[in-house]
Amino acid sequence: MYLLDSDAAKKICQYCLLDELASSLSCSLNDFSVLPQLRYQLKINNPKKSLEKLGSQGALNEVSKLITHSSEVKISQDSANLLLKLDQPDIDSGEATLFAATHETGGSLLSGDKRAFIAISKIDGSTILDTLWVRFICFDEAILLLVNNHCFNEVSSKIRSRPDVDTAISIAFGRSTPNDRDGTLAALTSYIGNLIADTYGKYHFK
Secondary structure (H helix, E strand, C coil), rough: EEEHHHHHHHHHCCCHHHHHHHCCCCCCCHHEEEEECCCHHHHCCCCCHHHHHHHHHHHHHHHHHHHHHHHCCCHHHHHHHCHHHHHHHCCCCCHHHHHHHHHCCCCCCEEEHHHHHHHHHHHCCHHHHHHHHEEEEEEECCCHHHHHHHHHHHHHHHHHHHCCCHHHHHHHHCCCCCCCHHHHHHHHHHHHHHHHHHCCCCCCCC
């Protein structure tokens, strides 16, 4: 199971790379799990407002497909008690829920919130948290997986068509002119290296 936080889910759908992500992770869309509030955050029941938030009909179609095929994140009270009370200002309730679900399900967490990773790296003495790092995937690494497992030009074209989605990713692929594959991989690897440094070496680069 791969748990997607709302930020990562939204961006992957805006790039229209949902199927490619599943393929890169060797899973199906049924293996994804999202927070229950995603459908409300993206106004999925109001196509006009959802289209405004997502920016294209293709992105709206991708979100609808994701919500149709994925499950909703659920956690037991025991896991909630362990991880929902993390005393860090940069960990919101959604990310805390996903950390708890990652622990409970044994799945992996794909998150676009680097601040949450950095925040939990500052918590020492937690055996539970220490075991989770190997199952965390930041958004930059997810994009790197896409580049390594699919046609670079196709991935680049989709990402460069939406420079509004993520500034750092847009820069990695080139804004005014496209970067080549090696340049893009170097930029993405650099971003991941910065996260490793910011988490005191705890983030595990696969």
